Amino acid sequence: MTLMPSWVDGANAPDCPFPLNNLPYGVYSIEGGEPACCTAIGNYVLDLAQLQIGGLIDVGEEAIFSQNCLNQFMAMGQGSWDRVRQQLIELLNEKAVGSNKAAIEAAMTPLGQARMQMPFRVCEFTDFFSGRHHAENAGTMFRGRENALQPNWLHIPVGYNGRASTVVVSGTDIVRPQGQLKSPKHETPIFAPSRRLDIELEMGAVVGTSSTMGRPVSVDEADEMIFGYVIVNDWSARDIQAWEYQPLGPFQAKAFATSISPWIVSRAALEPFRVSTPDREKPLLSYLQENGPLLYDIDLEVAMQPDAADVETIISRTNYREMYYSAAQQLAHHSSSGCAMNCGDLLGSGTISGPDKSSLGSLLEISWGGKEPFTLNNGESRTFIEDGDRLTLRGHAQGNGYRIGFGECTATILPAIE
Numbered sequence: 001m002t003l004m005p006s007w008v009d010g011a012n013a014p015d016c017p018f019p020l021n022n023l024p025y026g027v028y029s030i031e032g033g034e035p036a037c038c039t040a041i042g043n044y045v046l047d048l049a050q051l052q053i054g055g056l057i058d059v060g061e062e063a064i065f066s067q068n069c070l071n072q073f074m075a076m077g078q079g080s081w082d083r084v085r086q087q088l089i090e091l092l093n094e095k096a097v098g099s100n101k102a103a104i105e106a107a108m109t110p111l112g113q114a115r116m117q118m119p120f121r122v123c124e125f126t127d128f129f130s131g132r133h134h135a136e137n138a139g140t141m142f143r144g145r146e147n148a149l150q151p152n153w154l155h156i157p158v159g160y161n162g163r164a165s166t167v168v169v170s171g172t173d174i175v176r177p178q179g180q181l182k183s184p185k186h187e188t189p190i191f192a193p194s195r196r197l198d199i200e201l202e203m204g205a206v207v208g209t210s211s212t213m214g215r216p217v218s219v220d221e222a223d224e225m226i227f228g229y230v231i232v233n234d235w236s237a238r239d240i241q242a243w244e245y246q247p248l249g250p251f252q253a254k255a256f257a258t259s260i261s262p263w264i265v266s267r268a269a270l271e272p273f274r275v276s277t278p279d280r281e282k283p284l285l286s287y288l289q290e291n292g293p294l295l296y297d298i299d300l301e302v303a304m305q306p307d308a309a310d311v312e313t314i315i316s317r318t319n320y321r322e323m324y325y326s327a328a329q330q331l332a333h334h335s336s337s338g339c340a341m342n343c344g345d346l347l348g349s350g351t352i353s354g355p356d357k358s359s360l361g362s363l364l365e366i367s368w369g370g371k372e373p374f375t376l377n378n379g380e381s382r383t384f385i386e387d388g389d390r391l392t393l394r395g396h397a398q399g400n401g402y403r404i405g406f407g408e409c410t411a412t413i414l415p416a417i418e
């Protein structure tokens, strides 16, 4: 797949995150205006509500883009997603007819002037643990190398039900969580701000079409239900987690915040970047088996920038293809008991770590449980996140002369409110 040329400014630059091949979905507003659904092309946000009202895209009678979330469009399913994408490609490609251009330009806002909002209303948030390197690293720290992977791990995409109420869009500051902390040296816990605040670099699958309670979906059906993907930072308070997690798993350690990138990149845009999950060490039960490649080759990086620093430091580079289970497998597994999955459900992949020290997706791993501080470009050192630190997650799929970007998933940590 090569670049699809567009007549829009900036869209054909090799490093532009939003060429015509991408057409991600978001929600934006401009100063004093109402939010509306949009896409991004070149250096611009393109207002889909205005295009629909102007008769330039046809997606039925209802004004589904004149809203502050994409859920209604997401619920319409693959046929409508394909139709809108096709119409946008016809309007924006370099050979498009000139008569529509003035109307399209009137619906454009420079990216720098658009305030990106939550792109969809999160119905429920489920987080998985499907990165093998991360699971082995965390397991080694807590149980030793021999017992790094729990006996279920190679058979089941392990997950837990998280909170939808605190999923926020990139750019939203995060207040340091407080909770019960108990060091091994003390008999009883204290209540205090977390001292081991961490990131988890993940991808998120956004469910478009719903499934029915009592009826499990296959892996192929699950893939068709996924509207698109975002970058996720599953913030984690390791000290709160260590004390609270037995026997029911993470609770407050994860409930305080989850950040997502502002653009949902469709499966259609990611299609050329499909890759297979790794070879199976243990055969999977048939309901989890895949008929084709369902992961994606997406380069990911994490940057950290303390308040006082002029420059950021890249602290990790990895790739989504490191996952052991795809989002379609996770979604099929989630429905396997008969659990209904709904439009707006968000599925976190699990922390995406690569095989070596420069490709780890959490500070827990980078600092090896806090034992090995790392140094930033401005000379400061870290084990976990300090107040004022800005964490930025980025990702793109690299094509031949173009790339598919997600926009940044960034946030600054504010002091706890005591």
Ligand code: MN
Residues within 6 Å of the ligand: 127, 128, 200, 202, 234, 348, 350, 351
């Ligand atoms: Mn996580």
